[in-house]
Amino acid sequence: MIQALKILFVEDLPEDLELAKRKIKSCGIIFESFLAENEDDYLKGLYEFKPDIIISDYMLPEFDGMRALELALTYNSNMPFIILTGSMNEEIAVEAMKAGATDYILKEHISRLPFAIREAIDSKKAMVEKKIAMDALKSMSDIIQQSPFSVISTSLEGIITSWNKGAERIFGYTSEEALGKNISLLYHEDDLDILNNDIIEPLLSKEYNQIQTRLVRKGGEVFIGSLSLWVVKDRAGKTVEMVGYTYDITKEVEAEEALETSEKMYRLLAENTQDCIWSMDMDLVFTYSNHSVYDILGFLPEEWIGSNLKDHCDEENYMKMLESIRLGLQKAPNSEGICFQVEVLNKEGHAVPVEIIGKIIFDKNGAPVSIQGNSRDITKRVETENALKESEERLELALRVSEHGFWVWDLDEDDFYFNPQSYMMLGYENNEVPMSIDTWSKLMHPDDRKNVMPEIIDSVNERRPFNFEMRMAANSGDWIWVLAKGNTFNLKSGKHWAIGTLVDITESKKAEEQMLLAKIAAEEANRCKNELLANMNHELRTPLNSIIGFSDVLLDGSLGMINEEQEKYLRLMNNDGHRLLSLINHVLDLSQIESDGITLHFSNFDPVLVAENVMEATETLARKKNIKTCISIGKNIGTITADADKFREILYNIIENALKFTPENGNIIVVMNRRNDEIEVSVQDTGIGIAEKDRERIFDAFVQVDGSNTRQYGGAGLGLVLVREYLKMHNGCIRVESKTGKGSKFIFRMPVYPIKKEMSDFESPVRSSICSPDSQHRYQPPKP
Known part of the structure; x- marks a missing residue:
């Protein structure tokens, strides 16, 4: 967008003003105007309208063009000031031009006005650019002259053409003594070959050279100088001069400081540092800026120079900068400089956070003459600081919400910090007790202090995490259980901190105590149960054995013949005795399993023979219900190593269970196969089936699918429980496939030789020995 030219008209005739405006517009000049007919209006136009050019009549009733020129x-x-008048003699025109008018135009030649305006604006621009260039050149020249380093330029033949005060201080020659001499004057006579071969020739070829060499002062003193050299080219790109600066690096510490300072100055001035280097007069008008002002704020140096500080910030930041300048003036003339952070507006009007380092420059009389400094874009640093602050606030809020105590231990200074939650946890006000490890150690229960504190100290010294439970004295006098967690960290700053949390676990500890008491009570009840069952083993089996034994004697007729009715009752007595004895045996076996009182007796046997034996034992029951049973044996079954009695009981209970729940005229099929290192046996019946919801319950103690008082099928619900437990003891498993009314299929697997319990994958007390229908073999048994 083209910026409109601002024209201040000094005119009392409206028709002449209108004619001038039309002529200017007809030439395509876009402008804004302000009319002044007297001196007050004119001053208002100067300081408020801020014109780019003034077009004034020579004579007005209350004002005249020469007065307007003087004020302008x-x-x-x-x-730029153009006099536009209706009549003017040559003498008056010469006087006006001498007084500083840019041009004068007779109204009868008003068509020349647009061209005069353009010439005046171009002339002003050229003068401003020239002044900027001259000021910059003078500023650079002043910097070079006041530099503590030697800055010397030579012709291509090595003749010294410039010599600053730093060179005079370092080498001892005045400018009158050095100018016009050959640069070899400053080199040791033994290093003249180095001057040509290692310094000048590389400089001319690479256009830059940096080297350390011996140099000689006026008095003959030899010192080590660090040289930084570069070439100067004319507009045609031809090398016309060699320039370099030198400083004494004889003293190592002084050399390092000098090198750092010189490199900073070189990069700031010659390599366009990212920092914006600037200077301003005491009216806060910028007089110099390097190109970095464009990178930071989007202004070209020529746009920045001549602007006022107030134009580039809001009122708050402007007042902050004025305050910093005021403090600098108070410390005059020995001020070391000022450093502060503000927000400056970029060219688009957006705020940019910058860090400003500046210093007020005073003249010989102690009067301030300028302010010089540099500005650095700290957007990323501010964003990082804000993010860190936000992160700290989130952490504080999280700790506050979690109600956890938080602590930090500075291991280098042995200082402690506890957040308010740590004090509240124990009933104290914030900072009510001193922040020290000794104080908090005294709050511990004596037993915990004796055991826990050494462990905490060792963990911190060994830089490993720790996690301890301890009792601490609350303000109320009660003991509070606290979980202390922490770890040790080596920070990037070199500091060593231990950081952690405190959590009140009093309620969970009380719950643990209640659970422990309940466990003790349960173990005591279980012990009493085992003692009762052990007594039952003797007290119940002894009379049952007598009942079964004597009924057997009476039935075999050895004591005489009995009639049919007597035989019927004796057989009922005998059968019920056997059933009761079986139930007692099952209960006792289950009790022994729960108390780990059963020991397996391993032997090598043929499982097929055991299966056939079980089939024979259950044949009577099968015939009573006219149930057909058969067994299918796979190839290469071989022998297995297990507890043969337990294997027989497993198979017997499953087949007996199938016979019990299979109606008359049903079928039962037993299939035995060997699969890798396991034997798999399935018992399939055509019985009543099992609902899906009951397939796991049937392996629980004293559970019947039909639990009513009028259930059709007998039994105490212990047979399948023992099957599962015996299989677990062998690291085996069992599963069920069934549909209600369609029969059931029980499949169990067990290793063909023993496997240690800790190698088993089945650990659940309820489901550990129940096989998944699609489970795969997961054992890794040792080789026999």
Whole structure:
């Protein structure tokens, strides 16, 4: 967008003003105007309208063009000023031009006005650019002259063409003594070959050279100098001069400081540092800026120079900068500089956080003459600081919400910090007790202090995490259980901290105590149960054995013949005795399993023979219900190593269970196969089946699918429980496939030789020995 030219008209005739505006518009000049007919309006136009050019009549009733010219030049010596008058003799025109007018035009030649305006604006621009260039050149020249380093330039033949005060201080020659001499004057006579071969020739070929060499002062003193050299080219790109700066690096510490300072100055001035280097006068108008002002704020140096500090910030930041300048003036003239952070507006009007380092420059009389410094874009640093602050606030809020205590232990200073939650946990006000390890150690229960504190100290010294439970004295006098967690960290700053949390676990500890008491009570009840069952083993089996034994004697007729009715009752007595004895045996076996009182007796046997034996034992029951049973044996079954009695009981209970729940005229099929290192046996019946919801319950003690008082099928519900437990003891498993009314299929697997219990994958007390229908073999038994 083209910026409109601001024209201040000094005119009392409206028709002449309108004619001038039309002529200017007809030439395509876009402008804004302000009319002044007297001196007050004119001053208002100068300081508020801020014109780019003034077009004034020579004579007005209350004002005249020469007075307007005088005020304009006082306002700005470079202000373009054109006198536009109806009549003017040559003498008056010469006087006006001598007084500083840019041009004069007779109204009868008003068509020349647009061209005069353009010439005046271009002339002003050229003068401003020239002044900027001259000021920059003078500023650079002043910097070079005041530099503590030797800055010397030579012709291509090595003749010294410039010599600053730093060179005079380092080498001892005045400029009058050095100018016009050959640069070899400054080198040791033994290093002249180095001067040509290692310094000048590489400089001319690479256009830059940096080297350390011996140099000689005026008095003959030899010292080590660090040289930084570069070439200067004309507009045609031809090398015309060699320039370099030198400093004494004889003293190592002074050399390092000098090198750092020189490199900073070189990069700031010659390599366009990222920091914006600037200077301003005491009216806060910028007089110099390097190109980095464009990188930071988007202004070209020529746009920045001449602007006022107030134009680049809001009121708050402007007042902050004025305050910093005021403090610098108070410390005059020995101020070491000022450093502060503000927000500056970029060219688009957005705020940019910058860090400003500046210093007020005073003249010989102690009067401030300028302010010099540099500005650095700290957007990323501010964003990082804000993110860190936000992170700290989130952490504080999280700790506050969690109600956890938080502590930090500075291991280097042995200082402690506890957050308010740590004090509240024990009933104290914030900072009510001293922040020290000794104080908090005294709050521990004596037993815990004796055991836990050494462990905490060792963990911190060994830089490993720790996790301890301890009792601490609350303000109320009660003991509070606290979980202390922490770890040790080596920070990037080199510090060593231990950081952790405190959690009140009093309620969970009380719950643990209740659970422990309940466990003790349960173990005591279980012990009493085992003692009762052990007594039952003797007290119940002894009379049952007598009942079964004597009924057998009476039935075999050895004591005489009995009638049919007597035989019927004796057989009922005998059968019920056997059933009761079986139930007692099952209960006792289950009790022994729960108390780990059963020991397996391993032997090598043929499982097929055991299966056939079981089939024979259950044949009577099968015939009573007219149930057909058969067994299918796979190839290469071989022998297995297990407890043969337990294997027989497993198979017997499953087949007996199948016979019990299979109606008359049903079928039962037993299939035995060997699969890798396991034997798999399935018992399939055509019985009543098992609902899906009951397939796991049937392996629980004293559970019947039909639990009513009028159930059709007998039994105490212990047979399948023992099957599962015996299989677990062998690291085996069992599963069921069934549909209600369609029969059931029980499949169990067990290793063909023993496997240690800790190698088993089945650990659940309820489901550990129940096989999944699609489970795969997961054992890794040792080789026999």
